[in-house]
Amino acid sequence: xxxxxxxxxxxxxxxxxxxxxxxxxxxxxxxxxxxxSGFDLGIIIAAFSLTRGLLQPIVxxxxxxYGRKRFMALGLCAYCLVGVLIPLATSVGNxxxxxxxxxxxxxxxxxxxxxxxxxxxxxxxEGKYMGVINSAVFCGIGFGPIIGGLIFDYWGxxxxxxxxxxxxxxxxxxxxxxxxxxxxxHTKQHMGILQNMGKMCRxxxxxxxxxxRFATVLMIVPTMAFLxxxxxxxxxxxxxxxxIVIACRTIMNAALQIPMGAVVDRLNKVLLLIFGCLCMVxxxxxxxxxxxxxxxxxxxxFLGAGESVLWPLLSAxxxxxxRTHFGHGAMMGVFNFAMSIGVFTGxxxxxxxxxxxxxxxxxxxxxxxxxxxxxxxxxxIVAGERGDKTQEQAEQRGxxxxx
Numbered sequence: 001x002x003x004x005x006x007x008x009x010x011x012x013x014x015x016x017x018x019x020x021x022x023x024x025x026x027x028x029x030x031x032x033x034x035x036x037s038g039f040d041l042g043i044i045i046a047a048f049s050l051t052r053g054l055l056q057p058i059v060x061x062x063x064x065x066y067g068r069k070r071f072m073a074l075g076l077c078a079y080c081l082v083g084v085l086i087p088l089a090t091s092v093g094n095x096x097x098x099x100x101x102x103x104x105x106x107x108x109x110x111x112x113x114x115x116x117x118x119x120x121x122x123x124x125x126e127g128k129y130m131g132v133i134n135s136a137v138f139c140g141i142g143f144g145p146i147i148g149g150l151i152f153d154y155w156g157x158x159x160x161x162x163x164x165x166x167x168x169x170x171x172x173x174x175x176x177x178x179x180x181x182x183x184x185x186h187t188k189q190h191m192g193i194l195q196n197m198g199k200m201c202r203x204x205x206x207x208x209x210x211x212x213r214f215a216t217v218l219m220i221v222p223t224m225a226f227l228x229x230x231x232x233x234x235x236x237x238x239x240x241x242x243x244i245v246i247a248c249r250t251i252m253n254a255a256l257q258i259p260m261g262a263v264v265d266r267l268n269k270v271l272l273l274i275f276g277c278l279c280m281v282x283x284x285x286x287x288x289x290x291x292x293x294x295x296x297x298x299x300x301x302f303l304g305a306g307e308s309v310l311w312p313l314l315s316a317x318x319x320x321x322x323r324t325h326f327g328h329g330a331m332m333g334v335f336n337f338a339m340s341i342g343v344f345t346g347x348x349x350x351x352x353x354x355x356x357x358x359x360x361x362x363x364x365x366x367x368x369x370x371x372x373x374x375x376x377x378x379x380x381i382v383a384g385e386r387g388d389k390t391q392e393q394a395e396q397r398g399x400x401x402x403x
Contacts, residue, residue, distance in 0.1 A: 223249075284367040
């Protein structure tokens with residue numbers, strides 16, 4: 001593992017995600033001030049996930065062929081532009097368009113960074129090194145809401161988004177000045193994007209990994225975007241309080257990423273997948289009924305602990321599949337595409353269901369979907385690994401017979 005590249009990529013991701021985290025407690029309030037309903041808020045969040053999701057498989061595949069640096073630089077440029085444009089928005093439609101542009105930039109940052117790290121990771125240490133990049137993601141997202149809440153409480157909306165632009169520009173300078181011009185990329189084959197995705201869906205282990213990624217991010221939008229609305233009826237609640245709750249979850253997640261990554265490399269991954277899911281689901285059930293800040297912080301810490309198992313685990317699974325079957329960029333692109341579709345689905349569903357039935361029913365349904373889909377994914381992964389083992393044994397017997 002080239003530790004210089006690992007450090008540079010992780011630091012760039014941290015700075016970029018710090019910029020994203022800054023706007024988390026503020027964007028929903030800006031949208032509401034422009035007349036957004038719960039459904040509109042879901043669309044604003046989902047627009048980001050949709051464009052990011054659609055582009056990630058394309059960017060991942062092309063980063064395998066042409067290197068990663070240029071894509072990260074373009075993505076950071078898009079983030080700079082978004083930070084300048086959001087304060088100029090005068091309608092919900094404007095916000096949707098700018099968030100879609102932000103999704104384009106996002107497709108070129110974290111998935112490409114994950115492919116960078118995945119391609120340099122020694123076999124058997126995927127959890128450890130993917131934990132490093134995930135830790136950078138969650139440190140940025142974790143500290144950002146606190147900073148964003150403080151900036152908003154003292155100076156209002158616009159400086160929050162300008163801060164995001166400045167941070168993205170800083171990460172851009174770091175990438176351009178320190179990463180090598182290109183990375184030697186080794187792939188087994190350069191299949192078409194749709195061919196690659198089709199092969200992943202036909203392979204049980206890969207399909208299980210993608211379903212697990214989809215299932216375990218359904219709750220990201222409701223637990224972040226709708227948190228200010230859940231906490232609004234409380235006495236003396238501010239944007240800073242919302243930022244603190246979100247930060248507690250993500251900092252817990254970030255702090256455990258690297259040690260949990262090492263655990264993932266040593267223990268049964270399927271059991272850890274089930275364990276992580278069972279940590280998250282009870283928190284989802286109780287979040288809508290929380291009545292004070294300390295209770296909400298406790299629930300979000302529990303949520304973060306579950307995620308700290310799932311993120312390095314699923315990233316390690318994806319790294320293994322990329323190495324052995326699809327290429328790192330292609331696999332990470334589709335893996336993050338599954339995540340974006342999960343976030344998009346959760347955003348749309350929660351926006352509609354909260355308007356129709358309230359936060360309680362919405363969160364209960366999301367918890368049930370997360371549980372059922374994760375257990376189904378675990379079944380597919382086990383079945384796929386057994387099939388791989390049987391095929392490997394058959395090939396070994398064939399080689400012995402020929403010799």
